Amino acid sequence: MPLARSLSVTSLSGLEEWDEEFDLEDAVLFEIAWEVANKVGGIYTVIQTKARLTAEEWGENYFLVGPYVESNVRTQVELIEPTNPALKSTIDKMNRSGCKVYFGRWLIEGSPYVILIDVGFTAWSLDRWKSELWENCAIGVPWFDREANDAVLFGFLTAWLLGEVRAQCEEPPHILAHFHEWLAGLGLVLCRQRQLPVATIFTTHATLLGRYLCAGNVDFYNNLAEFNVDKEAGDRQIYHRYCLERAAARCAHVFTTVSQITAIEAEHLLKRKPDIVTPNGLNVKKFSAMHEFQNLHAQSKNRIQEFIRGHFYGHLDFNLDKCLFLFIAGRYEFSNKGADIFLEALARLNYLLRVNHSDVTVIAFFIMPARTNNFNVETLKGQAVRKQLWDTAQTVKERFGKKLYESLLVGQLPDVSKMLDKEDFTIMKRAIFATQRQCQPPICTHNMLEDSSDPILNCIRRIGLFNSSADRVKIIFHPEFLSSTSPLLPMDYEEFVRGCHLGVFPSYYEPWGYTPAECTVMGIPSISTNLSGFGCFMEEHIADPSAYGIYILDRRYRGVDESCNQLTSFLFQFCKQSRRQRIIQRNRTERLSDLLDWRYLGRVRLQSQKLKAHIRWCGSSEPIYASGFRYPRPASVPPSPALSRHSSPHHSEAEDNDDEDERYDEDLEAEKDRMNIRQPVALNCLRTQC
Numbered sequence: 001m002p003l004a005r006s007l008s009v010t011s012l013s014g015l016e017e018w019d020e021e022f023d024l025e026d027a028v029l030f031e032i033a034w035e036v037a038n039k040v041g042g043i044y045t046v047i048q049t050k051a052r053l054t055a056e057e058w059g060e061n062y063f064l065v066g067p068y069v070e071s072n073v074r075t076q077v078e079l080i081e082p083t084n085p086a087l088k089s090t091i092d093k094m095n096r097s098g099c100k101v102y103f104g105r106w107l108i109e110g111s112p113y114v115i116l117i118d119v120g121f122t123a124w125s126l127d128r129w130k131s132e133l134w135e136n137c138a139i140g141v142p143w144f145d146r147e148a149n150d151a152v153l154f155g156f157l158t159a160w161l162l163g164e165v166r167a168q169c170e171e172p173p174h175i176l177a178h179f180h181e182w183l184a185g186l187g188l189v190l191c192r193q194r195q196l197p198v199a200t201i202f203t204t205h206a207t208l209l210g211r212y213l214c215a216g217n218v219d220f221y222n223n224l225a226e227f228n229v230d231k232e233a234g235d236r237q238i239y240h241r242y243c244l245e246r247a248a249a250r251c252a253h254v255f256t257t258v259s260q261i262t263a264i265e266a267e268h269l270l271k272r273k274p275d276i277v278t279p280n281g282l283n284v285k286k287f288s289a290m291h292e293f294q295n296l297h298a299q300s301k302n303r304i305q306e307f308i309r310g311h312f313y314g315h316l317d318f319n320l321d322k323c324l325f326l327f328i329a330g331r332y333e334f335s336n337k338g339a340d341i342f343l344e345a346l347a348r349l350n351y352l353l354r355v356n357h358s359d360v361t362v363i364a365f366f367i368m369p370a371r372t373n374n375f376n377v378e379t380l381k382g383q384a385v386r387k388q389l390w391d392t393a394q395t396v397k398e399r400f401g402k403k404l405y406e407s408l409l410v411g412q413l414p415d416v417s418k419m420l421d422k423e424d425f426t427i428m429k430r431a432i433f434a435t436q437r438q439c440q441p442p443i444c445t446h447n448m449l450e451d452s453s454d455p456i457l458n459c460i461r462r463i464g465l466f467n468s469s470a471d472r473v474k475i476i477f478h479p480e481f482l483s484s485t486s487p488l489l490p491m492d493y494e495e496f497v498r499g500c501h502l503g504v505f506p507s508y509y510e511p512w513g514y515t516p517a518e519c520t521v522m523g524i525p526s527i528s529t530n531l532s533g534f535g536c537f538m539e540e541h542i543a544d545p546s547a548y549g550i551y552i553l554d555r556r557y558r559g560v561d562e563s564c565n566q567l568t569s570f571l572f573q574f575c576k577q578s579r580r581q582r583i584i585q586r587n588r589t590e591r592l593s594d595l596l597d598w599r600y601l602g603r604v605r606l607q608s609q610k611l612k613a614h615i616r617w618c619g620s621s622e623p624i625y626a627s628g629f630r631y632p633r634p635a636s637v638p639p640s641p642a643l644s645r646h647s648s649p650h651h652s653e654a655e656d657n658d659d660e661d662e663r664y665d666e667d668l669e670a671e672k673d674r675m676n677i678r679q680p681v682a683l684n685c686l687r688t689q690c
Helices: 042-061 070-076 085-096 120-137 146-168 181-193 208-215 221-226 229-235 239-251 260-269 290-311 339-355 377-409 422-434 455-463 493-499 514-521 533-541 560-576 579-596 598-610 614-618 653-659 666-676 683-689
Strands: 027-032 062-067 077-079 101-106 113-117 174-180 198-204 254-257 323-329 361-367 372-375 446-448 473-478 502-504 526-529 550-553
Touching: 027 042, 027 146, 042 062, 042 174, 042 598, 062 146, 070 077, 070 101, 085 101, 085 146, 113 146, 120 146, 120 181, 146 174, 146 181, 146 239, 174 181, 181 198, 181 239, 198 239, 208 229, 208 239, 208 260, 221 260, 229 239, 254 260, 260 533, 290 323, 290 377, 290 493, 290 579, 323 493, 323 560, 339 361, 339 455, 339 473, 339 560, 372 377, 377 422, 455 473, 493 514, 502 514, 502 560, 514 526, 514 533, 514 579, 526 533, 526 560, 533 550, 533 579, 550 560, 579 598
Parallel strands: 027 062, 027 174, 062 113, 174 198, 198 254, 323 361, 323 502, 361 473, 502 526, 526 550
Antiparallel strands: 077 101, 101 113, 372 446
16 A cells, blocks of 8 residues: 555545534544553553543543553453444454454543453464555564564554444444554554545654654754654664554544644654644643642642651751752653753752852652662661651650649649650660761662663762762652652652652653643643743743743753753752742642643544544644643742842841732732633634635
């Protein structure tokens, strides 16, 4: 089958004409992804968070299709019998033909229907299907690439499923199939090759080749037009994967991506400009804490402080009330995620805080899963020592309280010198001696399997940040996902984020960026870049992002050293903020959550699903997405100390009192922000253009 773009632009093979507006009762939406009920990366979050909105829109005609993974099904899926007769006949027929297809409800918000296909059970067909793929599409898949083999099995099975559903219906409905990423893309290619009457959408959340190129320290964005894509894919031994991804993008009726920066990347690497940009959202209700989010921040911060007390026992020579918690989280991609530039900026920030005699201490957390074999003994000991000190203090307090109570009962004021006896002092002295420590507090909380070659640890050794008493910047590397059941830091990721002061994500390659988005809906300021989809989205829709706690780092038009200096400046200015300024900034940040709500952004995605080829019929070639709103700069007190009276962290109590008189009305400012957001201009405006 020729993979020319004309397939998706000038033809709808086997597809009857639909009206622009069609009855959803006569349409069925299949959303197909490898991460349906199978957490691998960010696509799982995309599908999970928007499932409720999509299920409300499509009702009983919405089905998610993914792989059957038994360990996930046991905890996430309720297996039931299909209620749709055609779908039940399809699944029964496929199971009789040697497949294993399961039907159920995914136990998340919205409880969407899921169709799970056991790809391993049909591995006996792999060679035959590979041959068919080569004969029809000239794409060869090597035997040793297990992930690509799974993609072949999954693609043929999903195409079989869609074709069979159509055949089992007496009055075939309009079928829409939305495919996510290259792992599911082969099913789309086969639907077009077999001329199935199915409207297809393909969404790429990041290009394969782009991720590989950026990981190789290539000047990616300035050389997009220069890459020989076939050679680059071949050099990295991913040519077959690249072909599957490019074929899906070229064959889809509608091609979408998640950000403008990824649209530019896809146009050069996949050789097709996306028809529509559909930014990723979040289920804001899940994260929203109404006006309690400031209290939740304080509660979570106290739990982090407890961990810090144990981690730095014996070296707790800084004021926890003047301690700022920064963090970076995500896949362990040292350069792509910006961990390299963050560490360099922390070294420069440490110098600035020391020469300016600042009393602020910065503790930076690196939450990036890596290969470990267990917890660090010294780290576990720290938490044990902290707990022992707490138990000792409680014991002495109870003894003290009992003596005080007995003294008051007889009508006498207590003699303070007799309230604590020698035994009490002995207990306390033993507890104090237990806190003595000869070594520095550990940097890594776990034992790394590849300590000598680990990029983060090697960079820390180079910049010399070893958590010494003289350093104003401390580093904690936690190479494991956070969990509330951890004996070390028993907090879920959401709770941990709420307790931090700033998220730092200076990514070089970030097609969207869920980590800063999650910070935003929880009211936590963040640093992103103009090379991330989130950063570009916020830059376009907020007149002054930094006023709302969204700092955008320039990594596209500046060199590494210049970007590092800019990041250092952001961090240093943040350290200068007073507590009141940080509270005001968090209030503003939390108000931006409306921009990231699926109920807002999801309208564009739903329209692209309902009107699958509307843009093609209009002849529009420019990417379109939810425009039509823009937050102006807040009119009240500026959050930046560079523009306020507090230009130094050393200010007097009198100045603190003056701070209370600054003109800031939270309700008035919030009302103005609500008035600034309007309905997104999506496909409705395209109808006018047509």
